Amino acid sequence: MPKQHVFFGRPLPPLNSRRIPCLLASLAIFALLSLVYIAPSAVPAGPSLSIADHKFSIPKSVKSKWNNINPFKPPSHAPPHQKNDTYGEMTWYSNWKWLTIPFSSSVTLDENRSLLPEMVERQPIYCYYDTTIEKDEESQKAESRLLLTWRKAWWAQGFKPIILSAAEAMNNPLYEELQRKDFDPGLKTDIMRWLAWENMGGGLLAHYLLFPMGPHDDPLLAFFRRGEFPRLTRWKGLGDGLFVGPKAQVGSAIRLAMDTANAKLAKDFLSAVPTTDKGDGEDPFTVDDTPASLALYDAAAVEKKYAKVADAFGTSRAAGLDTLNQLVTAHLHNTWQEIFSDGIAVLKPLPKVMTTVVEPAFELAQRLAHCPKSPIPVSCPPNRPKCSPCLPAHPLKVSTPAVYQNTTKLFTIGTVPHPYTLAALTKQSDNIDIRWIRRKAPRDPWVKAVTKRLLGTGVSTVPRVLSLKQAIASEPSASRSLWFSAERDPPIPDDVDWRFGFAIPAYGEWADDGKSETPVPGPERRPPQPPPDPADGPAPTPEDLARERPLLQRARAFGKSRDRADVVIRNAIEAWNLADTEAWRFARAYLARARVERLKWEEEESRYAGGAGTEKDRRSGWGRWLDSKKED
Structure with missing residues (x-):
């Protein structure tokens, strides 16, 4: 046995x-x-x-992998806080690992701290604004509004627009020598502009009437963003509207202008500097071909192409500047519409329950899709004479697809809901407990629905989260989409104009298409949304819509609650939907960081040039570039 x-x-x-x-x-x-x-x-x-x-x-690699899952591993400190890494309740950590680590807490060791891509340093672009010329108050305000439009346009393209004044020129060692020169006033002002530019170290110098009118990935704009300028360069057709170059060559050109032999005849910088226009060694400038992505609205272009604007200048300078500002804004908006000719996609992953959630995004899409008001509706920018003007009767297409589509000609507006918000809308009740979460609630329904077209159905949530982060924050995709949370108040960021580069018309205040509409449309009196496209999924019933709005309001209040029972439910549903929670926190943090960056920059710049070109009332001083007619 x-x-x-x-x-x-x-x-x-x-x-x-x-x-x-x-x-x-x-x-x-x-x-x-x-x-x-x-x-x-x-x-x-x-x-x-x-x-x-x-x-x-x-x-x-083996040791680090095992140490990460080692339950006996000793605790470690979280990454140190960075400058300007908090906004309200949102906090983030910028690190290159953002696209390799699906869940931020693996690096930040904090559930509420998002892992974001490192912020790309913006290349400064300078313009000179003469604060020594006195003008009337209305002209001052009108020119400041035009400078603000210039700033928005370049900021949206990834630059840091900075306005220089005589204060920067005075810091240049050559300033005293210039004051002793018997130059024409116009030449002195132009040399002051160059002295201020050299004092800042060279780079990009533009007039405030030069605007970017092209896609974000335009080769010339991408070259400017890199900030590598080996030669002093100007462009055909732009006159003195744009220069780029290193500080040493800027200083050499200033020296040539200061030592000019025709000091009595030269009226501006280019006429004072001896040039051959051959690009040889004797020419201080390299002259490139006319750029296709830059539009210059100087006095010659206005008088030749935009007679209505020129007539407004004949009435008063302030009226002319405001009319020009409206025309430029319309051209920037129309250029954006041509870039995204396939329309605007307002993401609606779960169409039966998310109509109320995406209402603010849909309204923003309508504002972007319609034609802006313009003093010359069928006109084109100076750099694109054969553009396709916006037709009020045929606005840009707005769709509400359930999936994200990564295409270059389609702009996407995504509304990311908190898992509790989505759960309340799905259940059609805010009576949510842990038992229901554990036994009946689906896991990560929003991320799975949004990325269904990109990754199919047989993929885990880890690659889905990474793909969604790439759509939100990667360099090529970030310029083709806008993402915000469903619970933010107000729903649409109030600084959204800076994101697009132009002032977006308010709802219903776009160009007239000949159809009657409520003069002041409120939420309850606005025209209903158009019939849904069958490809966008099933539409909710009126009963569903009647239940959605109060549920969304209660979900927003629930997110702010500090009651212990509410916190327990919120933590439980976040733990059950890790991917949806990560996407929600990432989108909020990415938008908040962009806002902090802009607010800090605007606060800093409001101290210079009398605050011109900012959204503040501290404005004094105004330029002279469109002074084609002398005022008495």
Whole structure:
């Protein structure tokens, strides 16, 4: 009779041929774990273990992987806080690992701290604004509004628009010498502009009537953003509207202008500097072809192409500047519409329950899709004479697809709901408890629905989160989409104009298409949304819509609640929907960081040039570039 083995008083099953492989596999796993955990700590200080003149060491990648899941690993400090990394309740950490780590807490060690891409340094673009010329108050305000439009346009393209004045020119060592020169006033003003530019270290110098009229990925704009300018360069057709170059060559050009032989005849900088226009070694400038993505609205262009604007200047300078500002804004808006000719996609992943959630995004899409008011509706920018003007009767298409589409000609507006908000709308009730979450609530429904077209259905939530982060914040996709949370108040960011680069008309205040509409449309009196496209999914019933709005309001209040029971439910549903929660926090943090960046910059710039070109009332001083007619 075989011997019966006993373990703690209990008989063990006999060891037969079927159990031997399991026993051996268990012993192998135990040996491997022992090697990984015990061997590194038992090795003396040094990079490796020597055995018979052979070196053995455990790869660092293996050790780091096991240490990450080691329950006995000692605690470590969270990454240190960075400058301007908090806005309200939102906080973030900028790091290059953002697109390789699906869940931010793995790096930040904080559930509420999002891992964002490192912020790209914006390339400064300068314009000179003469604050020494006195004008009437109305002209001052009108020119400041035009400077604000210039700033928005360049900011949206990834630049840092900075207005220079005589204060920067006075810091240049050549300023005193210039004051002793008997130059024409126009030439002196132009040299002051260059002195201010050299004082800032060179780079990009533009007039405030030069606007970017092209896509974000335009090669010339991408070249400008890199900030590498080996030669002093200007462009055909732009006159003195744009220069780029290093500080040393800027200083050499200033020296040539200061030593000009025709000081009595030269009226501006280019006429004072000897040029050959051949690009040879004697010419201080490299002259490039006319750019296709830049529009210059100087006095010559206005008089030649925009007679209505020129007539407004004949009435008064303030009226002319305001009319020009409206025309430029309309051209910027129309250019944006041509770039995204396939229309605007307002993401609506769960169409039966998200109509109320996406209402603010749909309204913003309507404002972007319609034609802006313009003093010359069928006109085109100076750099695109064969554009397709916006037709009020045929606005840009607005769709509400359930999935994200990564296409270059389609602009996407995404509204990311908190998992509790989506759960309340899905259940059609705010009576949510842990039992329902655990047994009936789907996991990460929003992320799965949004990325269905990109990744299909048989993929886990980890690659889905990474793909969604890339759509929100990667360099090529960020310029083609806007994402915000469903619970933010107000729903649409109040600084959204800076995101697009032009003033977006208010709802219903776009160009007239000949159809009657409520003069002041409120939420309850606005025209209903058009019939849904069958491809966008099923439409909600009127009963569904009647239940959605109060549920959304209660969900927003629930998110702000500090009641212990509410916090427990909120934590439970966030833990059950890790991917949806990560996407929600990431979108909020990315939008908040962009806002903090702009507010800090605007606060800093409001101290210079009398605050001109800012959204504040501290404005004094105004330029002279469109002074084609002298005022008495």
